[in-house]
Amino acid sequence: MIELVQLTKRYDKNEKLALDHIDYFTNQTCPLGIVGSNGAGKSTMFMLANGLARPTSGSVRLLGKDLAENKSIIKRTGLFTDRLMLYPILTVKETICYFMGIYGISKKEYENRIKMFYIDEFENSKIDSLSTGMLKRVMLLISMLHMPDILFLDEPFSGLDMDAKNELSEAIQYLYREKNIKIVISSHDLFETQDLIEDVMILEAGRIIEAGKYDDLIRKYSKVKKLRVVCEDDAVILGSYSKLVRKREAGQMELCMGIEELYSFLEGVDRRKVINIINNDMSLGDIYEEARKHANISNGEKGD
Amino acid sequence: MQILAMVKKEIKVLFRNRLLIFSNIFLPILVIAVNLLYASTATVKITIGIWGDGNTEKEVEALMNSCDEVVEVSFIRYDNNEEALEEYHKKSTDCVIQENGDGSFDVYYNSEMQKSEVAYQYFVTALKDINSQNYSAETRDAILAAQKYTIHEVVSLSEEKTEELSGYIWTGFIWIFIYSNLSLAITQMQQERATKTLLYICKVRARWEQLFISKMVAGLLQFVLILTAFIVAVSRLNLVDYHFYWQQIPYWFMVFVSIFSIGHFLGTVIKNSALLVMIQMLMVFPLMLTNAIQTSQLDGYMKNTPVYCAMEVAKSAMLGQSPAMSNVWICIGTIALCYFITGLYLSKREPIKICKIQ
Numbered sequence: 001m002i003e004l005v006q007l008t009k010r011y012d013k014n015e016k017l018a019l020d021h022i023d024y025f026t027n028q029t030c031p032l033g034i035v036g037s038n039g040a041g042k043s044t045m046f047m048l049a050n051g052l053a054r055p056t057s058g059s060v061r062l063l064g065k066d067l068a069e070n071k072s073i074i075k076r077t078g079l080f081t082d083r084l085m086l087y088p089i090l091t092v093k094e095t096i097c098y099f100m101g102i103y104g105i106s107k108k109e110y111e112n113r114i115k116m117f118y119i120d121e122f123e124n125s126k127i128d129s130l131s132t133g134m135l136k137r138v139m140l141l142i143s144m145l146h147m148p149d150i151l152f153l154d155e156p157f158s159g160l161d162m163d164a165k166n167e168l169s170e171a172i173q174y175l176y177r178e179k180n181i182k183i184v185i186s187s188h189d190l191f192e193t194q195d196l197i198e199d200v201m202i203l204e205a206g207r208i209i210e211a212g213k214y215d216d217l218i219r220k221y222s223k224v225k226k227l228r229v230v231c232e233d234d235a236v237i238l239g240s241y242s243k244l245v246r247k248r249e250a251g252q253m254e255l256c257m258g259i260e261e262l263y264s265f266l267e268g269v270d271r272r273k274v275i276n277i278i279n280n281d282m283s284l285g286d287i288y289e290e291a292r293k294h295a296n297i298s299n300g301e302k303g304d
Numbered sequence: 305m306q307i308l309a310m311v312k313k314e315i316k317v318l319f320r321n322r323l324l325i326f327s328n329i330f331l332p333i334l335v336i337a338v339n340l341l342y343a344s345t346a347t348v349k350i351t352i353g354i355w356g357d358g359n360t361e362k363e364v365e366a367l368m369n370s371c372d373e374v375v376e377v378s379f380i381r382y383d384n385n386e387e388a389l390e391e392y393h394k395k396s397t398d399c400v401i402q403e404n405g406d407g408s409f410d411v412y413y414n415s416e417m418q419k420s421e422v423a424y425q426y427f428v429t430a431l432k433d434i435n436s437q438n439y440s441a442e443t444r445d446a447i448l449a450a451q452k453y454t455i456h457e458v459v460s461l462s463e464e465k466t467e468e469l470s471g472y473i474w475t476g477f478i479w480i481f482i483y484s485n486l487s488l489a490i491t492q493m494q495q496e497r498a499t500k501t502l503l504y505i506c507k508v509r510a511r512w513e514q515l516f517i518s519k520m521v522a523g524l525l526q527f528v529l530i531l532t533a534f535i536v537a538v539s540r541l542n543l544v545d546y547h548f549y550w551q552q553i554p555y556w557f558m559v560f561v562s563i564f565s566i567g568h569f570l571g572t573v574i575k576n577s578a579l580l581v582m583i584q585m586l587m588v589f590p591l592m593l594t595n596a597i598q599t600s601q602l603d604g605y606m607k608n609t610p611v612y613c614a615m616e617v618a619k620s621a622m623l624g625q626s627p628a629m630s631n632v633w634i635c636i637g638t639i640a641l642c643y644f645i646t647g648l649y650l651s652k653r654e655p656i657k658i659c660k661i662q
Contacts, residue, residue, distance in 0.1 A: 047656050047661070050507060052503055052655040053656045071509065075509060079507060084501070084503055085500055086499075087317055087501065089320045089321065090313070090320075094313070094316060097309070097312075098310075098312070098313040100309070101306060101312070101313075102306050102510055146508075
């Protein structure tokens with residue numbers, strides 16, 4: 001379905017590679033999450049996959065066809081990105097009708113399409129009067145009006161509050177569950193994204209440092225999983241444990257440690273003063289951090 | 305279907321842009337008002353060709369120079385009638401006064417040309433007012449002898465009438481037509497690039513011709529509405545004597561497309577807004593100076609530019625005359641070249657670079 005062969009992109013001669021000989025293949029229809037810090041190459045990959053940029057070398061194959069040879073294949077992909085804007089002076093209805101027109105979709109379909117994301121509630125509002133959440137729903141609808149086979153979502157959750165994130169998340173789930181659209185999503189919001197994806201690709205400095213099924217990656221990295229221990233300040237003489245302290249406030253402290261460390265910790269602690277031991281599931285954020293460590297990437301920048 | 309959607313969108317975007325509509329209506333009114341104000345207060349400069357056997361010319365000059373403050377007369381002396389009339393036809397002079405040596409004058413002028421009529425009227429007035437002026441007896445006697453004058457009305461080349469007849473109003477309108485359409489075309493492309501909406505066009509692989517045509521249709525509709533409103537207004541106010549000619553339509557259309565092609569070309573290829581404004585000013589403002597203030601000093605610089613040629617075609621179209629073929633070819637060449645380069649640029653360049661996304 002998506003195949004990247006030695007995909008390389010350099011914007012200008014003097015700049016470093018935005019994408020550095022990327023090889024990737026997936027034939028699964030399940031959602032793919034692309035994770036990486038700023039400048040990792042996520043947006044560049046989306047632009048290349050949608051024919052909006054040309055690779056310096058290598059190729060993109062979508063649905064079994066080489067994009068360079070079959071440019072019309074991009075009609076079967078959709079792109080949602082904050083970088084694209086809409087015409088502020090038009091209403092939501094006019095904007096959607098315009099895009100339906102250029103996609104060649106009959107106006108009879110209008111009612112069905114806007115109900116998909118509850119856009120009918122504000123269809124007569126002007127674009128410039130919409131909230132960020134409403135605008136993103138409109139942009140999501142526009143990106144999939146033509147019912148693409150693959151939909152690329154670049155930072156869909158940025159700038160949204162929790163309610164709006166949940167609404168957008170539901171809309172995305174609807175697309176791949178009900179409409180069988182392959183979703184490829186890049187986001188800084190790993191918490192929202194992890195509930196949507198089944199495959200993960202971690203990009204750093206234009207290279208893939210990890211890729212695979214989300215569940216497989218959880219298993220792979222769970223052996224380094226950490227537990228959080230919350231106890232009173234005077235529960236233990238810290239000594240060598242002081243480096244495990246993550247937080248200290250209101251007479252309590254929180255320590256982060258592995259299973260083996262927990263056993264020795266519990267032997268020296270006043271157990272009556274241990275308030276909680278939290279066994280978190282491995283999150284996408286944890287996987288991202290561990291993958292970066294394995295790839296020897298410094299932790300100066302909080303990842304996506 | 306695709307182009308229909310694009311046209312509808314362009315019309316809505318254009319007609320809801322109140323600032324643009326306001327400036328497209330307000331600016332012509334402003335320019336025309338300034339032109340009319342200039343015309344009513346500025347000194348009229350007239351040039352009179354003069355020749356004759358007698359010695360009265362010097363007295364006529366002195367008389368006319370003292371006649372009225374708002375008329376500034378200059379004289380060109382000729383050795384013979386033929387030379388004087390030849391220069392008059394070339395519009396080097398506004399009228400020709402021939403002193404016959406028997407106390408009579410022949411006056412050659414064209415009553416349909418504003419400045420020629422002014423020159424004639426001042427000459428006649430000067431002769432009639434001779435007694436009220438403080439001249440030496442010798443001078444007065446010489447001039448009084450010239451009480452009879454013969455009028456020879458000589459019609460100049462018809463294309464020269466434009467300036468005189470429609471004068472400041474039409475000149476102002478054509479200038480503003482060119483300025484506002486050039487500005488509109490540039491703005492259309494700048495907005496598409498600034499909002500990155502050009503990427504949608506690339507994404508759906510719509511044809512560039514459709515994009516440009518849709519923008520032109522919206523601009524044309526706006527222009528027709530403004531032109532109609534303008535003609536109705538100035539005709540009702542009896543400011544101009546307007547005649548509609550069917551021949552106007554294709555020429556106006558050609559002028560419109562050539563201006564839009566320049567605007568679309570500049571708006572697509574040049575990303576720097578300041579540079580764009582500068583180029584726009586350089587292209588259009590000398591045109592205003594050349595035509596509105598009626599100075600010929602910029603003619604040499606402007607006459608080979610596409611915008612100037614388009615303006616000449618527009619002038620001819622207004623009078624229902626056939627424009628000079630050289631101007632027509634320059635307009636056609638401009639359209640072809642601008643859209644060819646723009647199309648080539650859009651198809652060869654990466655969409656993300658066109659929209660400055662990286």
